[in-house]
Amino acid sequence: MADREAPEYELIRAPFPMVRKLQRTLPSDYDGPAFIWDIDKTWLDTRISQVKGMLKIPFEFAVDKRALPGTTALLHALRGGPSDRAHRPLFFITASPPFIRKAIERKMLIDGVEFDGITYKDQLEVFRRREFGSLREHTAFKLGALLLLAQAFPERTKIYMFGDDAERDALIYCMFADICAGRLRGDKLVATQVKLGVLQHYARDVAALAEQLPVHERVLGIHINLVREPDGRRVLGYDDRVLGYPSAGAAARVLYERGLISARGRDRVEQVEGAGEVVFGQAARDPKGWWTPPDQLA
Amino acid sequence: MLSADEVAKLVSEVSERVITRVGSRSLAETLDETLWWEQERLRGQDPTDEETLADKQFYADVHRQMQHATPLEQRRLLVQIVDRYTHEIAGNFSPTVYKFAAKVAPPMLSALLTGLSPRRLFGREAIPRLDQHVIIEGETANLETLRERGTLIVTPTHSSNLDSLLIGFAVHELGLPPLTYGAGLSLFRNPIVGKFMHNLGAYTVDRRKRDPLYKRTLKAFTAVSLEFGQDNLFFPGGSRSRSGAIERGLKKGLLGCSVSAYRNNLMRGKPNPDIYVVPCTISYPLVLEASTLIEDWLAEVGKSRYIIVDDEFSRWERWLDFLRGIFALDLKIHIRFGQALDPFGNPVDAQGNSLDPKGRQISARGYLQVNGEVVEDPARDAEYTRELEQRILTEFSRQNVIHPTHVLAFACFELLRRAQPGVDLYRLLSSIGSGRSEQSLALPEVEEEIEALLEQLEQRSAAGQIRLSSVITEAITNDDVAVLLRAALRSFGTYHPKPVVERRGVRLHVCDAKLLFYYRNRLDGYGLRDAPALASFASPGGARHV
Numbered sequence: 001m002a003d004r005e006a007p008e009y010e011l012i013r014a015p016f017p018m019v020r021k022l023q024r025t026l027p028s029d030y031d032g033p034a035f036i037w038d039i040d041k042t043w044l045d046t047r048i049s050q051v052k053g054m055l056k057i058p059f060e061f062a063v064d065k066r067a068l069p070g071t072t073a074l075l076h077a078l079r080g081g082p083s084d085r086a087h088r089p090l091f092f093i094t095a096s097p098p099f100i101r102k103a104i105e106r107k108m109l110i111d112g113v114e115f116d117g118i119t120y121k122d123q124l125e126v127f128r129r130r131e132f133g134s135l136r137e138h139t140a141f142k143l144g145a146l147l148l149l150a151q152a153f154p155e156r157t158k159i160y161m162f163g164d165d166a167e168r169d170a171l172i173y174c175m176f177a178d179i180c181a182g183r184l185r186g187d188k189l190v191a192t193q194v195k196l197g198v199l200q201h202y203a204r205d206v207a208a209l210a211e212q213l214p215v216h217e218r219v220l221g222i223h224i225n226l227v228r229e230p231d232g233r234r235v236l237g238y239d240d241r242v243l244g245y246p247s248a249g250a251a252a253r254v255l256y257e258r259g260l261i262s263a264r265g266r267d268r269v270e271q272v273e274g275a276g277e278v279v280f281g282q283a284a285r286d287p288k289g290w291w292t293p294p295d296q297l298a
Numbered sequence: 299m300l301s302a303d304e305v306a307k308l309v310s311e312v313s314e315r316v317i318t319r320v321g322s323r324s325l326a327e328t329l330d331e332t333l334w335w336e337q338e339r340l341r342g343q344d345p346t347d348e349e350t351l352a353d354k355q356f357y358a359d360v361h362r363q364m365q366h367a368t369p370l371e372q373r374r375l376l377v378q379i380v381d382r383y384t385h386e387i388a389g390n391f392s393p394t395v396y397k398f399a400a401k402v403a404p405p406m407l408s409a410l411l412t413g414l415s416p417r418r419l420f421g422r423e424a425i426p427r428l429d430q431h432v433i434i435e436g437e438t439a440n441l442e443t444l445r446e447r448g449t450l451i452v453t454p455t456h457s458s459n460l461d462s463l464l465i466g467f468a469v470h471e472l473g474l475p476p477l478t479y480g481a482g483l484s485l486f487r488n489p490i491v492g493k494f495m496h497n498l499g500a501y502t503v504d505r506r507k508r509d510p511l512y513k514r515t516l517k518a519f520t521a522v523s524l525e526f527g528q529d530n531l532f533f534p535g536g537s538r539s540r541s542g543a544i545e546r547g548l549k550k551g552l553l554g555c556s557v558s559a560y561r562n563n564l565m566r567g568k569p570n571p572d573i574y575v576v577p578c579t580i581s582y583p584l585v586l587e588a589s590t591l592i593e594d595w596l597a598e599v600g601k602s603r604y605i606i607v608d609d610e611f612s613r614w615e616r617w618l619d620f621l622r623g624i625f626a627l628d629l630k631i632h633i634r635f636g637q638a639l640d641p642f643g644n645p646v647d648a649q650g651n652s653l654d655p656k657g658r659q660i661s662a663r664g665y666l667q668v669n670g671e672v673v674e675d676p677a678r679d680a681e682y683t684r685e686l687e688q689r690i691l692t693e694f695s696r697q698n699v700i701h702p703t704h705v706l707a708f709a710c711f712e713l714l715r716r717a718q719p720g721v722d723l724y725r726l727l728s729s730i731g732s733g734r735s736e737q738s739l740a741l742p743e744v745e746e747e748i749e750a751l752l753e754q755l756e757q758r759s760a761a762g763q764i765r766l767s768s769v770i771t772e773a774i775t776n777d778d779v780a781v782l783l784r785a786a787l788r789s790f791g792t793y794h795p796k797p798v799v800e801r802r803g804v805r806l807h808v809c810d811a812k813l814l815f816y817y818r819n820r821l822d823g824y825g826l827r828d829a830p831a832l833a834s835f836a837s838p839g840g841a842r843h844v
Contacts, residue, residue, distance in 0.1 A: 024803030080780065087741055087804045109791045112784025116803045 009098070015144035015205030017125035019098040022152065024116035026089060031156035033220070033260060034089040035078050036149065039096060039104065041164040041227050043071045043113075046096075065107045068225065070248025070273035072111045077252060077265025079114050084262050089157075090115050093145045095138045097123040119145040131199060139172055139193055140202035146176045147209045150218060159218045160260070164225040165234045168196070170242055173222045174291035177241075182215030184292060191298030221258075222291075223251055232279025237293045242281035249274025308526055309388050312518045313380045317373070319514065325372040326364075328511060332379055333361055335509035342506075356382065383515040387501050431628075434468045436635035436697060440648040441576065444638055445474060447650040448572030449527050451556055452477060454633075455544050455579045455694055456533040458586050459485055459609075462500070465531055465578070468633045478523055479531035480516070480552075505537075517551060524559035524573060525566075534690060540595035541833035542588065542819035544579070544694050547687075554683040556641040557666075561679070564663060564672045572650055572662070575686060577636040577693035583629045583701040583767075584793045585816070586620045592816035595833070596727070620793055629789060634765060636693035642682045643689035699765040700755065700821065702773075703798075706786035707817035709747040710799060710808060712827055713739055723815075723832055730811035738805040745779045747827075752779070754826050764824065 003009040003019065012018045026034070040046050045066045081088045090113075096104060098120040108115060121141045126134050134140070150159070161176075163169025175192065178184035184192065189210060193203035222242045226232055235244035245251035252269035255261045283293060320328050336357050343350040360375055367375060444450060454465055462479055469477055481500040503516060524530055534553050535545035556573045563571030585591070590609035637645045640662045644652040652662040665682065666672045714730055714737060715721075721729065730737050756774050758764045766774070773782040787806075790798040798813040799806050808814050815832075823834030 076780065084778070084780065085742065085745065106792070109788050112780075112788060114801060 009101075011122070012144075012148065013125070015147070015209050016141045016202055017122035017129075018119050018141060018145055019101070019122050020117065020119040020145070020148070022117040024089065025152070026154055026157065028154050029156075030154045031158070032086075032088065033081075033158045033160055034091065034153060036091050036093060036146065036159060036161045037075070038163040038169055039092055039094040041068070041166045042162055042169070042225050043067055043075065043092075044104075044107070065103065067107075067111060068227075068248065070252070070269045071225075072113060073265070073269040073272055074248045074252055074255075074261075075113050077261040077269055078255070080262060080265055082259055082262050084264060087114070089153075091149055092118040093142060093149075094118070095121040095123075095141060097121065099124070117149070119149070133197065134199060134202070137197045139168065139175075139196045140198040140206050142169075142172045143176060143179070143193070143206045144202075144209065146172075147179070147206065147213060150176075150180060150213055151209075153218075155214060155216055155218075157218065158220045160221040160223070161219065162223045162225070165228045165244065170222060170224050170235060170238055171196075171292065171296055173219070174238060174242065174293075177219035177222070178290075178292050179210045180213060180216060180218040183288065184297075185210050188298060192292075192296070195298045196296075225251075226279070230276070235279050236282045237295075238281030239283045239285045239290050240280040241285075241291065244279040246276030246278075247273045250276045250278050254278050304526060305388055308519075308522055309381075309384045311522050312384045312515060313377065315518045315522065316380045316384075316511070316515050317377055320376060320511070325369060325376060329360070329364055329372060329375060329379075332509050332511050333357060333364075335507070335512075339506055339508065379511065380515055383512050384519060386504070387516060387519050428467065429471060431630055432464060432467060432471075433630050433632045434471055434635075435632065436578070437637055438472055438635050440638065441472060441474060441635070443648060444572075444574045444576075444646070444650050445529060446570075448570050448574055449524050449559070450474075450477070450529040450574050450576055450638075451524070452529070452531045452576045452578055452635075453534045453553075453690055454531070454577075455581075455698075456535050456538050457542070457580060457582060457591075458538060460586055461533070461538075461580050462531065464580060464631065464633060466499075475529065477529045477531040479533075480520070482537070513551070517555060520552060521555040521559045521562070524555060525562050525568070527570065534687075538587065538591060540591045541822075542585070542592065542816035543822045543833040544698050544820065546691060546823060546834040548690060550680070550683045550687060553686060553690075554679060556686065557679045557682050560641045560662070561666050561672060561674060564666060565674075573641050574646060574650060575639045575641065575690065577639070577690045577697065579632070579634045579636070579694055579697040579699060581632040581634070581699035581701065581765075581767075581820075583631070583703050583789050584620065586616065588813055588816050589794065589810075592812045595816075596724070596812060630767065632699040632765075632767065634697045634699055636697045639686065639689050639693075641686060643685040643687075645689075695824075696763060697765060698820065699767055700770060701767045701789075702769050702782045702786035703789045703817050704820040705748060705751060705755070705770060705782060706744075706790070706799060707814050708821045708826070708829070709744055709751055710739060710806065711814055711818040712751075712829055713743060713747055714808070715829070727811045727815060730808050730814070736807055736809060738802075738807040741783075741801070741804045741806060744806055745783070748779050748782065751827055752782075758824065758826075 001011045001013075003011050008021050008023075010020045010022070012020055037043060045068050075090065079088055079090050080086060092115055094104070101118075101120060105118070107113075121138065123135060126132075153159070159180075161169075161173045163173060175184055175189075179189065186207060189207045190200075190203045193206060194200060198206075220241070222238075224235055224242060224244045226235070226244045226246045228234070230246050232244035232246075235242055243251070243254060245254075249270040249272070252261060252266045252274075256263060256266040283290070286294075336353070340350055340354055340357070343353075345351075360379065363371065363375060441450065452465060452469075454461060459482075462481060462485070465479075466476065469475075476499045478499045478501060480503040483502060483504045483506070485500070486502060501519065504512070507513075520530065520532075532552050534548040536549040539545060556575055560571060560573045563573070587609045638650075640646055640652040642652070642662065642665050644654065644660065644662070646652055647659070651659045654660045663672065668675075715726060718726055718729060752770070752774050755764065755766060755770065759766050769782060769785045773779060787799065787801055791800060794810065794813060796809045798808070798810045798817065800809055801807075819833040822829075823831045825831075
């Protein structure tokens, strides 16, 4: 269903209330990378997930929003790819409410961040439903948004995800990876979500959506900005496909080595912020539950 | 700037000069002509307007008195009319208002514009300054010396009503005294700046007045003010470029004042008789009134409005949007001064000596002498003015600073034009359209076109035929089209109510074909990418000033 006021946005009600804009359809034989980014504390230095951050929203203009050092250059580098001209798919998923979409998208325009799609959490609808606990709990929203994107992607798309350690991004992204690979579905997925505070009906809707997704290993990398624990403590419990980075420059060095960005792209990020080294997850890979730490599973 | 006494003398000198010239014609004929033109003008005016009522009363009196007037009385009536015109034209420069405006306006403007964000207003962040956004460059080093040795006429390109304010700012920044300039009536009626225009050195140019006597008075006013040593600002294109192109033809009437003032100075043995013409370009990445101007250009000949009083310039909110865009996006407006010229189009050196094409000093006075005497010869002077025009146009073309918005618009327009060969401009623009018929281009295709365009621009720039803004230079140096594209898209997406071009995924959508054409036209007439000249008419104003 399209938003009547802004028809380029879709109003999505299941598996979770959200508002989405998609501007690109990848060709069915596409097998390259697609990047999915969080916004709050991953790209922008904002705290939308916190009450104080939410209260600041009406007083903040696009020009006031500050990107975390080096992250805009990192987004440019990922978009450009190894050739600097690849226009690689880039999508955002944010728990920010849709009423600040103008400020966010204007900030993207000002910073030259090209994106192919963006999904906002429809906080007003959640509020209207009086599900106040779900206002600050993002698991069902993020999983739902990720699954809908995965449905829109060609099956062989290689997904790389970027989040932060201020919230549960690493856990949610790992759950998504396991869902795609068919390791976390059905009752186990419902129970895990409920354990994390998701309402039963949202958990069931997410699980139902997951069932529609053909089983395939889709996620190739999870990158976590270490804003809360710079030593990467929170990342250690995951396997080595989860990478924590203390600065955009540190992430850029790894992404360059992996052939995802150009040397010029890396250098530009490092010029802004290049301190520190990345931290890799240290848990053993377990084919039956790797990535999602066993203690987090129901 | 002239004192009140000097202004009174100037007014009296103008009246005398105009009346003397009328002497050769029949007084009655001139009066009839004036009455006809003025009554014709007043017929179209708002009948309740106080000024119109006063004018109607005045001309009714003149008409009544004319019936049985003797030649002496006819002369008295003509003096009355010319005096009325001259007083209306003359400004009322106030040094206090000027000093106050020069000191207070730029920081106030900066604070107001950045302070529009509450966070910035109450935060401790540094407020950007106007001088960070207006780049004054080019041959500015000698202007002070030239001013001391003679009188300056600054002749800029004209895109916006903001031009005169920006030149005022530039002149102040360069430490030069204020310039006097002719400003259209629309500026004086503007609710934002109208009240201050006279006090800041402007004199009134009422383009609704078609009476030849008014035009002669206006021209005499300019010439006499130059002879009084008052530095002037002329917009030689006449009015704002409607198409967005730089001027390819100039109004020679006003320009001719430079020769006549120089000649009169020599004939009267004035101590600093030299007149220096300083071409100058003002290049905006975004133009405040672009939408109205291009609409006007595209309107059918004869239907377009020569005088626009209801454009974006008269609306507060558009000013704020425009200036906020300039500040928030860190955009730069370039004011670029070119090579100073003598009234015959010869370049002058740092000391104000005229130079021939080989750089040898020549005598400017010699151009006006016959058998060692300075003589008046209108036909000869008109030819000199044509030479001057050509030199100014060459400088305009050379000093034109290109911004990313111009490059992106040119590239997109060219791709769309080539896709529909043989289609005329109007059909092409309507086919690009908007809404459902909105056309889009693949980003890689646009990037390729921009690359090819940049290659040609780099060559032209190296040959001194055009100037490039810092973002374009950076894109060329680093072989990075993306940086240019980002800059252009953010400019296009922020000020105009509808983005001119918008990126959606990996396609660029043209949302406003007319504005695309307008911004593209800044590169019109350079023969880039074998594109035809679509807007550079070799007529006064260079850009179809109807």
